[in-house]
Amino acid sequence: MNGVHDMGGTHGHGPLHVEQDEPAFHAAWEGRVYGMVRHALRSGLFNLDEFRHAQERLPPAQYLSSGYYERWLAALELLVRETGGDIRLEVLPERQATVRFVPGDRVVARNMNPVGHTRLPRYARGKHGVVESRHGPFKLPDTHAHHLSRDWEPVYTVVFAAQEIWGEDAEAHENVSIDLWQSYLEADTI
Amino acid sequence: MSGDDVHHPHPPTDLEARTLALESLLIEKGLLTSEAVDRVIATFEQDIGPLRGARAVAHAWVDPEFKQWLLAAPKEALTGIGIGDHQVEELVVVENTPAVHNVIVCTLCSCYPWAVLGLPPTWYKSAPYRSRVVVEPRVVLHEMGLDVPDDVEVRVWDSSADIRYMVLPERPAGTEDWSEERLAEIVTRDCMIGVAQPRVPASIS
Numbered sequence: 001m002n003g004v005h006d007m008g009g010t011h012g013h014g015p016l017h018v019e020q021d022e023p024a025f026h027a028a029w030e031g032r033v034y035g036m037v038r039h040a041l042r043s044g045l046f047n048l049d050e051f052r053h054a055q056e057r058l059p060p061a062q063y064l065s066s067g068y069y070e071r072w073l074a075a076l077e078l079l080v081r082e083t084g085g086d087i088r089l090e091v092l093p094e095r096q097a098t099v100r101f102v103p104g105d106r107v108v109a110r111n112m113n114p115v116g117h118t119r120l121p122r123y124a125r126g127k128h129g130v131v132e133s134r135h136g137p138f139k140l141p142d143t144h145a146h147h148l149s150r151d152w153e154p155v156y157t158v159v160f161a162a163q164e165i166w167g168e169d170a171e172a173h174e175n176v177s178i179d180l181w182q183s184y185l186e187a188d189t190i
Numbered sequence: 191m192s193g194d195d196v197h198h199p200h201p202p203t204d205l206e207a208r209t210l211a212l213e214s215l216l217i218e219k220g221l222l223t224s225e226a227v228d229r230v231i232a233t234f235e236q237d238i239g240p241l242r243g244a245r246a247v248a249h250a251w252v253d254p255e256f257k258q259w260l261l262a263a264p265k266e267a268l269t270g271i272g273i274g275d276h277q278v279e280e281l282v283v284v285e286n287t288p289a290v291h292n293v294i295v296c297t298l299c300s301c302y303p304w305a306v307l308g309l310p311p312t313w314y315k316s317a318p319y320r321s322r323v324v325v326e327p328r329v330v331l332h333e334m335g336l337d338v339p340d341d342v343e344v345r346v347w348d349s350s351a352d353i354r355y356m357v358l359p360e361r362p363a364g365t366e367d368w369s370e371e372r373l374a375e376i377v378t379r380d381c382m383i384g385v386a387q388p389r390v391p392a393s394i395s
Binding site for chain 2 (some may be wrong): 045073165
């Protein structure tokens with residue numbers, strides 16, 4: 001979904017604040033939320049893609065104004081409400097996938113705007129890059145986040161020149177690597 | 191009446207109350223116990239932190255064979271020096287060189303090798319870092335105190351999938367006769383994210 005979570009290249013978020021000697025958790029409740037999420041994931045109450053998507057589904061103003069663990073708490077509440085706290089079994093197909101690209105291939109990231117979860121950042125869509133390496137196969141988050149069919153796909157590290165993504169004013173001598181599932185990519189025929 | 195603060199601590203804030211309610215519900219459902227949550231908290235407050243990664247970096251600096259192993263098969267190499275339970279599908283170690291400076295981000299959420307380096311710092315998870323470092327990394331790095339020369343390529347790694355990244359920084363000059371333990375002390379968390387370089391304290395160099 002085209003949500004406020006997809007932040008790469010967006011403006012107006014202000015300066016960076018760096019806290020020195022930060023504790024693991026700033027308040028006791030933060031640690032408890034973290035521990036609860038880890039255990040909920042382990043128990044199978046929801047999967048990590050569903051948890052990420054639950055954060056993305058928070059109203060944009062709430063997403064942006066909440067602290068990190070506040071967002072986790074709200075997403076956990078949402079998923080517990082939706083699942084009723086009952087575990088649904090995941091049936092995974094065999095971990096295999098057809099490989100379409102090899103390192104060195106020129107590819108273009110698809111221009112797609114799904115309303116559901118995806119891990120193809122908006123700033124990469126329609127951009128041309130080069131496959132550097134192959135990983136996985138991993139579960140496709142776009143379906144896994146919705147507890148639908150779970151597809152295994154290879155993931156490719158694709159290197160994009162910063163100027164391809166941001167235009168000629170981009171910093172010279174900069175490249176951005178993004179890890180993209182196979183169905184996010186098409187062969188670059190240009 | 192004195193002693194109120196001890197026996198009747200402040201009423202829970204909204205966030206505390208919601209957390210308590212959720213924990214009670216999940217316990218009731220048999221999905222967790224309070225002790226299990228306590229253990230996760232203790233793990234991150236006491237056991238897992240950047241020192242694990244720092245040990246691996248220092249070892250790679252003194253042992254070229256280990257360095258090649260760490261770059262080729264990071265999880266196996268870490269396990270080989272007693273750093274296990276990575277809780278990550280794939281780990282990739284990217285090496286800084288005189289020609290390339292690597293920096294890690296997750297623009298979509300907060301992906302980070304937390305079981306290897308501990309929990310990410312708040313700034314890593316913040317909107318300013320996530321939005322800016324992919325578009326103006328040199329400016330962000332400068333604000334964080336690191337100037338990358340113009341002729342050095344900046345490579346930003348957006349961890350958008352199930353691969354987690356860790357930077358292998360360059361060993362600073364003047365540390366040739368240092369022990370591995372001493373080397374590990376200058377490898378900070380920020381060095382392994384790629385927003386800092388290991389520094390030799392001025393009093394020594």
